[in-house]
Amino acid sequence: MESVLKVQNLGMNFGGLRALDSVDLAVGRNEIVALIGPNGAGKTTFFNCVTGIYPPTEGDILIAVRGKGDLKRINGLKPNRVTEKGLARTFQNIRLFPHMTVLENVMIGRHCRMAAGILGAVLRGGSTVREEQSAVQESYAILEKMGLAPFVNDFAKNLPYGAQRRLEIARAMATEPFLLLLDEPAAGMNPYETKELDDLIQRVRHEEGIAILLIEHDMKLVMSLSDRICVVDYGRKIAQGTPDEIRNNPAVIKAYLGEEMDA
Amino acid sequence: MDYFLELFLGGLTRGSIYALIALGYTMVYGIIELINFAHGEIYMIGAFTALIVISVLTLMGMNTVAILVIAGVIAVIYSSAYGYTVEKIAYKPLRNAPRLSALISAIGMSLFLQNYVLLAQTSDFLPFPNLVPDFEFMEPYAHIIGSTEIVILLTTAVVMVLLTFLIKFTTIGKAMRAASQDKTMAMLVGINVNRVISVTFVVGSATAAIGGVLIASHVGMINFYIGFIAGIKAFVAAVLGGIGSIPGAVLGSFILGWTESFATGYVSSDYEDVFAFLFLVLILIFRPSGILGRTEKNKV
Numbered sequence: 001m002e003s004v005l006k007v008q009n010l011g012m013n014f015g016g017l018r019a020l021d022s023v024d025l026a027v028g029r030n031e032i033v034a035l036i037g038p039n040g041a042g043k044t045t046f047f048n049c050v051t052g053i054y055p056p057t058e059g060d061i062l063i064a065v066r067g068k069g070d071l072k073r074i075n076g077l078k079p080n081r082v083t084e085k086g087l088a089r090t091f092q093n094i095r096l097f098p099h100m101t102v103l104e105n106v107m108i109g110r111h112c113r114m115a116a117g118i119l120g121a122v123l124r125g126g127s128t129v130r131e132e133q134s135a136v137q138e139s140y141a142i143l144e145k146m147g148l149a150p151f152v153n154d155f156a157k158n159l160p161y162g163a164q165r166r167l168e169i170a171r172a173m174a175t176e177p178f179l180l181l182l183d184e185p186a187a188g189m190n191p192y193e194t195k196e197l198d199d200l201i202q203r204v205r206h207e208e209g210i211a212i213l214l215i216e217h218d219m220k221l222v223m224s225l226s227d228r229i230c231v232v233d234y235g236r237k238i239a240q241g242t243p244d245e246i247r248n249n250p251a252v253i254k255a256y257l258g259e260e261m262d263a
Numbered sequence: 264m265d266y267f268l269e270l271f272l273g274g275l276t277r278g279s280i281y282a283l284i285a286l287g288y289t290m291v292y293g294i295i296e297l298i299n300f301a302h303g304e305i306y307m308i309g310a311f312t313a314l315i316v317i318s319v320l321t322l323m324g325m326n327t328v329a330i331l332v333i334a335g336v337i338a339v340i341y342s343s344a345y346g347y348t349v350e351k352i353a354y355k356p357l358r359n360a361p362r363l364s365a366l367i368s369a370i371g372m373s374l375f376l377q378n379y380v381l382l383a384q385t386s387d388f389l390p391f392p393n394l395v396p397d398f399e400f401m402e403p404y405a406h407i408i409g410s411t412e413i414v415i416l417l418t419t420a421v422v423m424v425l426l427t428f429l430i431k432f433t434t435i436g437k438a439m440r441a442a443s444q445d446k447t448m449a450m451l452v453g454i455n456v457n458r459v460i461s462v463t464f465v466v467g468s469a470t471a472a473i474g475g476v477l478i479a480s481h482v483g484m485i486n487f488y489i490g491f492i493a494g495i496k497a498f499v500a501a502v503l504g505g506i507g508s509i510p511g512a513v514l515g516s517f518i519l520g521w522t523e524s525f526a527t528g529y530v531s532s533d534y535e536d537v538f539a540f541l542f543l544v545l546i547l548i549f550r551p552s553g554i555l556g557r558t559e560k561n562k563v
Contacts, residue, residue: 079451097444
């Protein structure tokens, strides 16, 4: 299958700590892949390397070039450049811009797709004004799809928890990614909200054609969503496969539950 | 009553000048949490640039109002270039260093710029011509407020409106607000944070330069040291209002301006600074985050 993300031999050291040790992972076009593992396994570090927050110690990160079939290395690019290339992410703890409105939060995501510079913003020529108007419309459309239309002019910090989570995804979508990285999107959600999130992620994949890589602890969600699952422990990839294969994999069971003791 | 009004308007004028400088402090702090001690020097450089341009244009025999406008524009461009360069040289390399390092770097930059102007120009006070003509319609009120003060008030008002518009409604303004709330997240939604910081320095320097030109033509004297006192006062104003908050900086500036003006008028001009700093001490004791400042909640 054609890949949109290909990570090869990724390693990340923090001083003497080896947080990631030669991890390989690929995400195909339109695929949903889950990255699971016990706490501290290196899942979020993996995300941070891919999105340019940490420059990896070793290995290669390749992503698809928009509109073309070939892959390009993105190691060492700044996060804003990675986002421009077509990757977007959300965080484990909600990181919205709390003192901006819901609409502004999404419009900020459109920022990197807008052409007008500072001079344009100040002088406000016709093209800048048109560009901004279309940004408002597009942002509004995204908010409607996410069921956030009733909140457009509220401050992000005043939204209910589930809505804040959805707004994070909406903001990420506004950057027009072909790959979305979700870090524990269901954290803190009740079963009903998790079900809604399940539908939402499926819709994002089918309607927008966006591939998804997610970190999640809610196994029900992981099993229902994922095409493939990748398991990491102590910075190493210990298993990979379809949900059914993973469910019965002894190495995975050992990582989660510990080794069986012979009495 | 006239005397009260005179002091009130005098305080408003002072406050406007402080506000123009305090904006730069507060905007920079809002984004990179740095007290840019070199900011007062940018304002001083603005005044010097204007003086040089004015001298040249006066020799050429231009109309005074035209001279003032051209000098103002050139001072703004020149100071912005300085602000931009200072950030690139003295702060950008220290972006990930402890905050104290950047602060020391800022103090160093401030001393460097003062001495650079001292060497390049002179240590003497230089007369700065007042180029604002006396408006005739102001005649009946001339004992309360002068034409220069009116120009200062109007210019400040226009700058504030433009700045509010820039920050509230433009794309770059949204990017500035986003970066001030969460820099990493701002980068992850595709904002070039380095560029946003540069723009902040340029905008802050431009308003400081406008303040420099206005106060120089009001006071009539400049030297290489004016940036220090003005910078400290504007800093006090920014802290008073709540550093990082733009409306706070403006409010703090007006409060400081009025305090000084009334203290001078009703007590003695010797106590001007005493009252200004007394205010700072009181605010820091009773409301450390400033009048409109957000109280910081640090999660452990």
